[in-house]
Amino acid sequence: MSTAITVPEDLWEGDNEGVITAWLVEEGSQVNQGDLVAEVMVEKAQYEIEAPAAGTLTITKQEDEVVAKGTTIASLDA
Amino acid sequence: MQPTNDQRLWMYRQMVTSRHLEERIETLYMEGKTPVFNMAKGPIPGEMHLSNGQEPCAVGVCAHLNADDVVVATHRPHHIAVAKGVDLNAMVAEIFGKATGLSGGRGGHMHLFDAAVNFSCSGIIGESLGPAAGAALSRKMQGKPGVAVAFLGEGAANQGAFHEVLNLAAVWQLPVVFIIEDNAWGISVAKQASTAVLRNDMRAEAYGMPGTHVADNDVEGVFAAAGEAIARARDGQGPTLIEIETSRLAGHFMGDSEDYRPEGEKAGLKGRDPIPRYRAALLEAGLIDAASDADLVDKAHERVEAAIRFAQDSDFLPPEAALETVFV
Amino acid sequence: MTTTSTTSSSRKLTIARAMAEATAHEMRKDPSVFVMGEDVGPLGGVFGNTRGLHDEFGSERVRDTPISETAFIGAAVGAASDGMRPIVELMFVDFFGVCMDAIYNMMAKNTYFAGGNVKVPMVLMTSTGGGYSDGGQHSQCLYATFAHLPGMKVVVPSNAYDAKGLMTAAIRDDNPVVFMYHKSLQGMGWLGTEKGATVATPEESYTVEIGKAAVARQGRDLTLVSLGAGVHHCLRAAKTLGEEGVDVEVVDLRSLVPLDRETVRASVAKTGRLIVVDEDYHSYGVSGEIIASVVEHDTTCLKAAPRRVAYPDIPIPFAPTMEQWALPNADKIVDAFHQMMSN
Numbered sequence: 001m002s003t004a005i006t007v008p009e010d011l012w013e014g015d016n017e018g019v020i021t022a023w024l025v026e027e028g029s030q031v032n033q034g035d036l037v038a039e040v041m042v043e044k045a046q047y048e049i050e051a052p053a054a055g056t057l058t059i060t061k062q063e064d065e066v067v068a069k070g071t072t073i074a075s076l077d078a
Numbered sequence: 079m080q081p082t083n084d085q086r087l088w089m090y091r092q093m094v095t096s097r098h099l100e101e102r103i104e105t106l107y108m109e110g111k112t113p114v115f116n117m118a119k120g121p122i123p124g125e126m127h128l129s130n131g132q133e134p135c136a137v138g139v140c141a142h143l144n145a146d147d148v149v150v151a152t153h154r155p156h157h158i159a160v161a162k163g164v165d166l167n168a169m170v171a172e173i174f175g176k177a178t179g180l181s182g183g184r185g186g187h188m189h190l191f192d193a194a195v196n197f198s199c200s201g202i203i204g205e206s207l208g209p210a211a212g213a214a215l216s217r218k219m220q221g222k223p224g225v226a227v228a229f230l231g232e233g234a235a236n237q238g239a240f241h242e243v244l245n246l247a248a249v250w251q252l253p254v255v256f257i258i259e260d261n262a263w264g265i266s267v268a269k270q271a272s273t274a275v276l277r278n279d280m281r282a283e284a285y286g287m288p289g290t291h292v293a294d295n296d297v298e299g300v301f302a303a304a305g306e307a308i309a310r311a312r313d314g315q316g317p318t319l320i321e322i323e324t325s326r327l328a329g330h331f332m333g334d335s336e337d338y339r340p341e342g343e344k345a346g347l348k349g350r351d352p353i354p355r356y357r358a359a360l361l362e363a364g365l366i367d368a369a370s371d372a373d374l375v376d377k378a379h380e381r382v383e384a385a386i387r388f389a390q391d392s393d394f395l396p397p398e399a400a401l402e403t404v405f406v
Numbered sequence: 407m408t409t410t411s412t413t414s415s416s417r418k419l420t421i422a423r424a425m426a427e428a429t430a431h432e433m434r435k436d437p438s439v440f441v442m443g444e445d446v447g448p449l450g451g452v453f454g455n456t457r458g459l460h461d462e463f464g465s466e467r468v469r470d471t472p473i474s475e476t477a478f479i480g481a482a483v484g485a486a487s488d489g490m491r492p493i494v495e496l497m498f499v500d501f502f503g504v505c506m507d508a509i510y511n512m513m514a515k516n517t518y519f520a521g522g523n524v525k526v527p528m529v530l531m532t533s534t535g536g537g538y539s540d541g542g543q544h545s546q547c548l549y550a551t552f553a554h555l556p557g558m559k560v561v562v563p564s565n566a567y568d569a570k571g572l573m574t575a576a577i578r579d580d581n582p583v584v585f586m587y588h589k590s591l592q593g594m595g596w597l598g599t600e601k602g603a604t605v606a607t608p609e610e611s612y613t614v615e616i617g618k619a620a621v622a623r624q625g626r627d628l629t630l631v632s633l634g635a636g637v638h639h640c641l642r643a644a645k646t647l648g649e650e651g652v653d654v655e656v657v658d659l660r661s662l663v664p665l666d667r668e669t670v671r672a673s674v675a676k677t678g679r680l681i682v683v684d685e686d687y688h689s690y691g692v693s694g695e696i697i698a699s700v701v702e703h704d705t706t707c708l709k710a711a712p713r714r715v716a717y718p719d720i721p722i723p724f725a726p727t728m729e730q731w732a733l734p735n736a737d738k739i740v741d742a743f744h745q746m747m748s749n
């Protein structure tokens with residue numbers, strides 16, 4: 001089963017776009033639910049993205065790519 | 079001490095000019111910095127400390143100064159530079175790092191030097207006081223007219239240099255005035271978390287000089303307090319410490335999310351924005367009407383726009399110029 | 407000679423997170439460890455390296471200070487000599503001017519003056535480096551200024567793995583350690599982070615020995631020696647030169663005091679060519695020290711005169727055109743090698 005990692009709608013206030021500043025897990029590795037996987041920056045504030053489920057990580061939005069709320073940035077395959 | 083009508087209009091015009099400059103810098107600064115906020119990018123890279131809200135401190139003091147008098151400002155210098163009469167074109171060009179800037183782009187926004195009007199500033203907290211005291215000493219030794227003014231934030235009053243210089247200035251009775259712009263915050267740390275002293279003007283007594291407090295970011299209150307202090311300095315009666323309760327309407331620097339501020343504080347401050355308040359006071363006093371106000375504002379804005387065009391149209395120095403002017 | 411070992415863990419950290427994680431770990435274990443500095447509390451440090459600590463440990467152990475560096479760094483010296491293990495932050499190294507006495511006359515010397523009978527186990531964290539147009543009072547490295555003065559250890563990590571291990575080692579060290587972190591490696595997006603600094607970093611606690619360099623890349627034709635952000639310029643230059651068939655070794659000093667001269671000498675003995683890359687000022691600095699360490703030991707090992715790519719002896723200009731021109735980068739390293747070979 002595959003679960004998408006999306007940018008949560010309530011991660012920050014307003015509808016500004018953000019940018020992925022760091023992936024904190026390597027592509028293809030196994031992550032647990034709740035693991036911190038990436039950092040997103042909006043203006044000068046940094047926000048954390050956690051894994052919504054366990055699985056093997058496939059990154060679809062790389063570092064420096066622009067993301068909005070709801071953007072799928074990776075998938076997790078269990 | 080009351081300002082004349084000309085002085086009132088001058089102070090208002092300088093405040094409007096400074097605010098428009100800051101608002102334009104705010105927009106231009108963000109160019110190239112969205113969606114990813116990278117400080118190195120855009121036409122104005124680096125840190126940017128805007129002075130929105132603090133204009134009364136600059137105009138109320140500088141209304142009493144002329145080009146001969148010395149001002150040393152801080153990392154948040156724009157409003158003071160405008161009020162001191164720093165060449166606006168060259169100042170904005172410096173903020174853009176251009177060849178036509180005050181120092182050809184070597185200084186940047188925290189290091190504005192205009193010798194023609196005796197203005198300078200520094201990015202190190204607490205380091206405005208020493209040079210101001212030294213300029214005052216030099217005036218005294220040379221028998222030249224003129225006084226010196228150091229601006230500092232309330233956070234700087236906890237820096238060692240503040241205490242050393244106050245003591246020195248008082249014991250030598252130097253013609254210098256120390257202006258604390260109390261915007262209640264040093265980056266994310268509140269004033270009351272940084273000092274057990276309620277108001278920094280109270281510290282004056284410890285050094286044997288008069289201290290004055292100006293409440294509520296009041297333009298004419300600043301004018302009165304600074305006027306007295308500067309007159310005393312000119313008259314050889316030594317230094318004064320003034321603390322002005324002001325407000326930081328922008329973040330500490332551009333990009334500051336200001337999450338540390340209590341809920342609603344910012345909105346409250348914006349509701350007490352000193353510029354609309356002073357405008358209302360001048361309207362009520364009959365010094366301006368809607369039409370003359372619009373005209374004054376337009377002219378002030380156009381001055382800023384012209385400076386920005388000047389900066390944008392200027393070139394950078396060749397990179398090798400970095401090696402020049404280390405020594406003269 | 408030691409080589410940075412990356413572990414099997416796939417979890418990566420930024421240097422900011424690595425520093426905070428090491429600090430949190432030591433604070434949990436040892437109640438004498440506490441943190442002081444400007445904006446290190448709820449804000450988590452202007453450069454993110456104390457993020458989360460205030461939430462976990464509260465204001466008693468994670469203290470926002472007044473803008474009074476002489477006071478709180480001096481206080482750290484006193485607390486460290488009295489059974490605590492303070493970690494203090496000087497926000498930008500450029501600000502050392504207002505508080506250097508506490509650092510070099512007390513923190514660095516008290517142990518010696520006491521004949522070893524007084525310990526000063528403290529860490530002074532401070533940010534270094536430019537490249538983002540912050541002007542001449544917010545962009546310096548000043549590595550040599552600190553490394554020159556005896557009595558304090560000085561470390562400069564180039565990646566998160568080393569940052570965590572060096573931070574843990576620094577906190578546990580019974581001597582004062584200056585921990586200099588380069589802003590462009592920190593992982594604060596707004597400072598445009600060097601990707602190579604965010605690397606796999608184990609969750610468990612470990613130390614990286616202070617005083618041991620790492621060979622970040624093995625090679626036989628040329629030795630590049632650097633520290634902090636310079637290591638990443640070297641790795642890029644090594645790649646470019648590799649495409650020309652030049653096999654480059656990169657030595658990451660990691661510590662300036664003690665300085666691992668052995669690793670540098672061993673590398674140059676193998677390659678015969680040395681270029682030192684340093685974002686600190688050219689004269690009287692790390693680059694001169696490294697070259698001296700090689701040639702005073704053996705004048706025969708070099709096949710060419712050594713070179714340095716360092717910051718010119720000028721204050722750092724604001725304008726991006728001038729600043730970028732003055733900074734070391736991979737192209738300058740490649741050029742320096744070409745010049746070395748054409749002479």
Ligand SMILES: Cc1ncc(C[n+]2csc(CCOP(=O)(O)OP(=O)(O)O)c2C)c(N)n1
Pocket residue numbers: 153154201202203204230231232233234235261263264265326330444473475497501504
């Ligand atoms: C000696 C020194 N320490 C720290 C800093 C970093 N810093 C820059 S602005 C600032 C806050 C200053 O607060 P305040 O003096 O109240 O002025 P404000 O920014 O509020 O105008 C700090 C801590 C610095 N520039 N110099």
